[in-house]
Amino acid sequence: MAAKVVTVTSGKGGVGKTTTTANLAVALACQGQKVVCIDGDIGLTNLDVVLGLENRIVYDLVDLVEGRCRLRQAMIKDKRIPELYLIPAAQTRDKSAVSPSDMVRLCDEIRPEVDWILIDSPAGIERGFRNSIAPADIVLVVTNPEVSAVRDADRIIGLVEAEEKGPARLIINRVNPVLTKRGDMLDPDDVLELLAVELIGIIPEDESVVVSTNRGQPVAFEGTSKAGVAFRNVARRLQGEQVPFLNLQENNNGFFGRFTRLLKPGRV
Amino acid sequence: MANWLDRILKTNSKSADEAKERLKLVLIQDRTNLTPGQLEAMKNELLEVISRYVEIDPKAVSIFMDQEGREQRLVADIPLKPAASRRRTR
Numbered sequence: 001m002a003a004k005v006v007t008v009t010s011g012k013g014g015v016g017k018t019t020t021t022a023n024l025a026v027a028l029a030c031q032g033q034k035v036v037c038i039d040g041d042i043g044l045t046n047l048d049v050v051l052g053l054e055n056r057i058v059y060d061l062v063d064l065v066e067g068r069c070r071l072r073q074a075m076i077k078d079k080r081i082p083e084l085y086l087i088p089a090a091q092t093r094d095k096s097a098v099s100p101s102d103m104v105r106l107c108d109e110i111r112p113e114v115d116w117i118l119i120d121s122p123a124g125i126e127r128g129f130r131n132s133i134a135p136a137d138i139v140l141v142v143t144n145p146e147v148s149a150v151r152d153a154d155r156i157i158g159l160v161e162a163e164e165k166g167p168a169r170l171i172i173n174r175v176n177p178v179l180t181k182r183g184d185m186l187d188p189d190d191v192l193e194l195l196a197v198e199l200i201g202i203i204p205e206d207e208s209v210v211v212s213t214n215r216g217q218p219v220a221f222e223g224t225s226k227a228g229v230a231f232r233n234v235a236r237r238l239q240g241e242q243v244p245f246l247n248l249q250e251n252n253n254g255f256f257g258r259f260t261r262l263l264k265p266g267r268v
Numbered sequence: 269m270a271n272w273l274d275r276i277l278k279t280n281s282k283s284a285d286e287a288k289e290r291l292k293l294v295l296i297q298d299r300t301n302l303t304p305g306q307l308e309a310m311k312n313e314l315l316e317v318i319s320r321y322v323e324i325d326p327k328a329v330s331i332f333m334d335q336e337g338r339e340q341r342l343v344a345d346i347p348l349k350p351a352a353s354r355r356r357t358r
Contacts, residue, residue: 147287147294154295157338183282190288194295196338 003036003111006118006238007136009160011152013123015144016173019209019218020231021120022050027220027235029084034114036075038106039089040132041122042098048088052216053078060090062097064106071109080221083114095127100134107135116238125159133160138238139168140200145175145186154195169200171234176205177248201234203227204248296333299340307333314344323349 008021018041025037039047042061048054056076059069064087078084107117121132133139139160143153153170160168172188179185188202206227212219219228220235226246233243297303302310311331318324324346331344 147291150291151294151298155298158299161338180284183284186284186287186291190284194288194291196335 003107003114003117004137004238005107005111005135006116006138006140007040007121007132007165008118008140008142009121009129009132009156010123010142010149011125011156012143012149015142015149016203017123017142018046018050018120019213020140020142020171020173020203021047021118023218023220023228023231024235024238025051025084025086025116025118026081026218027232028116028118028238029078029081030221030232031235031239032083033116033239034083035116035118036085036087036110036114037118037120038087038103040103040119040128042089042093042095042128043091044122045089045091047120048076048086049216050213051078051086051218053086053088054216057088057090060088060093061106062090062093065098065102071106080217085114095122098131100130103131104135125156129156129159130163133163133165136165139165140171141168141197142171142173143191143195144173145180145188145191147186150186150191150194157195157197168197170195170197171201171203172199173201173203174205175202175248181249199245200237201230202245202248203230203234204246292335296335296340299338300333315346318346325349 006024008017008024010017021037025035029035037047037051038061039045041047048057053076059074061074063069064071064074074087075085076088078086103119110117117135119132119136122128141153141156141160143149157166157168160166170192172191175188176185180187188199192199204226206219206225208219208223208225209227212221218231219225220231221228230246233246236243293304300307314331315324315326315329328347329345331342331346334341334343
């Protein structure tokens with residue numbers, strides 16, 4: 001095996017990088033792939049809680065890089081799926097403890113053993129971002145259909161290109177079909193036209209993401225939630241499969257869609 | 269009165285369209301590292317240099333940033349005044 005390293009980044013904070021990383025890791029593992037995810041956000045780590053593995057941490061990324069433990073000791077095995085592992089980043093460390101070349105060396109050590117290495121990058125364009133993209137084969141940029149998130153995504157896409165890690169692929173997260181249809185949210189096509197990059201996922205806004213994060217059980221695990229299906233589709237596209245994008249407007253024909261239309265005829 | 273009209277027109281236009289137009293402009297600024305003021309100054313200087321050599325009609329000039337993929341390009345369309353009219357004006 002020779003793993004592909006996928007870095008998930010965004011520029012702006014709070015657009016759903018960690019949720020995306022966790023769900024892609026779970027989706028890939030559920031599809032029979034061997035996956036290691038690395039939390040690149042030293043000092044503000046979150047991938048552990050989103051994956052529901054926060055109580056099992058013994059060693060972290062800094063311990064590993066500084067040689068206080070072996071690779072196997074730092075990899076927390078998810079007991080729910082056969083081949084999913086997390087290398088956490090401790091909350092209390094100084095983020096300068098890890099350098100881009102440390103990350104490249106670490107990923108080279110893991111590569112022969114797994115299919116995918118997913119790195120959750122911190123927001124911003126500082127050291128943590130540079131660490132996270134240094135070993136990347138594929139960079140995924142997560143954005144929301146909002147002006148500030150799109151603007152920051154554009155900046156990051158430019159930086160990824162400058163680091164010769166491009167072309168970045170785009171995930172548009174938290175798309176609200178009702179607002180989009182009403183013309184009060186940027187359409188995924190508009191975002192693509194502005195950013196001029198390749199699209200790899202459109203994730204609808206979905207309450208089940210909030211619920212599943214509360215439980216530490218990413219939506220991609222099981223069930224038919226829209227976001228879960230969308231994340232599983234991204235995982236399949238990463239593996240080279242051609243998967244059509246979900247039609248987000250179709251749920252307007254359901255009960256709530258019809259109900260809203262009754263209230264606001266002609267608008268929804 | 270004008271404000272009131274503006275507001276009516278704005279609420280009728282879709283906010284997503286406004287977001288897209290605003291983003292288009294701000295992304296050009298970000299990518300070129302030019303403020304709108306600098307872009308305007310550059311245009312004026314360009315026209316000044318060109319009009320040292322040929323006669324142009326400043327009102328017919330169009331200079332703008334265009335996007336092709338992720339590449340920015342400065343597009344200038346500067347119609348020259350016909351030589352005959354130049355002779356006449358001299």
